Amino acid sequence: MGDVRGGGESGEARPELAEDLAEVSDFFRALGKQIELLRERAGMTQKELGSQVGYTEAMIGSVERGKRTPQPELLDAADELLNAGGLLSIAKDDVQQAKAKARVRHPAWFRDFAGLEAEAVELHEYSSLVIPGLLQTEDHARSLYGMRQPLLSEEVIEIRVAARMARQEVLTRWPRAIFSWVIDESRPPPGGRPAVHPGPLPVPGEKSEAFSLPACYVRPVRA
Structure with missing residues (x-):
């Protein structure tokens, strides 16, 4: 998801x-x-x-x-x-x-999932179009919200970015949960914004260099 x-x-x-x-x-x-x-x-x-x-x-x-x-x-x-x-x-x-x-910072359709995510003991996700929210940097998340249609106000964008970054605390809580992601190999999209696009992902089987945390695995899939 x-x-x-x-x-x-x-x-x-x-x-x-x-x-x-x-x-x-x-x-x-x-x-x-x-x-x-x-x-x-x-x-x-x-x-x-x-x-x-x-x-x-x-x-x-x-x-x-x-x-x-x-x-x-x-x-x-x-x-x-x-x-x-x-x-x-x-x-x-x-x-x-x-x-x-702060839970109200999430859009209404996402709040139930955010609550489940915060309490999960395992989360396994496949994403072919976007970098999952738990792996996004602040600049990358802000760029995505800035391109959203219809346009969001600057205030709402900052609220959404802060909420997305706050979700990542689940990666460092104790006891540790297990996370894995299968995503398309990262590359600058045509007409995209290379400055905020994530760099190359680790080879399959390696832990994400973005977090260097135990029990967090990213498996890129080449097109």
């Missing part, structure tokens, strides 16, 4: 939800800045912190920018490593509440 881009606007964020969504985004950005400040005070790089908490350097960067939701295990581990004195651990309940509120 791949990500589907619907044609209507009925599933987009309603105006009355905009304030709540802005509050959620602001909260995650503020929490990310706190983690960044504490990390820098401790004299650690993103790579060094990530290696000790089971995250990649890119993932720590996404958390610090407020693009990726920090898991409770990360907050506890970072609190201890960075000598935060409980400043990060105490935010766990607030993070869970923000995550519940």
Whole structure:
């Protein structure tokens, strides 16, 4: 099952939800800045912190920018490593509440699947037309939403991109789930945007270089 881009606007964020969504985004950005400040005070790089908490350097960067939701295990581990004195651990309940509120960021037709995906113990997907959402970079997702018809507003695009990036937290949760994807070999499409198109995928059987995580496998199929 791949990500589907619907044609209507009925599933987009309603105006009355905009304030709540802005509050959620602001909260995650503020929490990310706190983690960044504490990390820098401790004299650690993103790579060094990530290696000790089971995250990649890119993932720590996404958390610090407020693009990726920090898991409770990360907050506890970072609190201890960075000598935060409980400043990060105490935010766990607030993070869970923000995550519940943020679920409305997904289009209505996708919310049930997003809920199942977040709780899955295994997910196996075949996609012949697009890179699956869990493998997309932020720039690639933004490019796809920017080409959607009918056009989306910049506000809705940013909400959708943030929601798609937040889905990827399932890749680092504990206990680990098993993920595998079978997709067409990546190549710049005719008339596409090479700057945001993913690079070559690993050869069949290798783990995705994008994540370097256990139990995540990408198997490209040559045309």
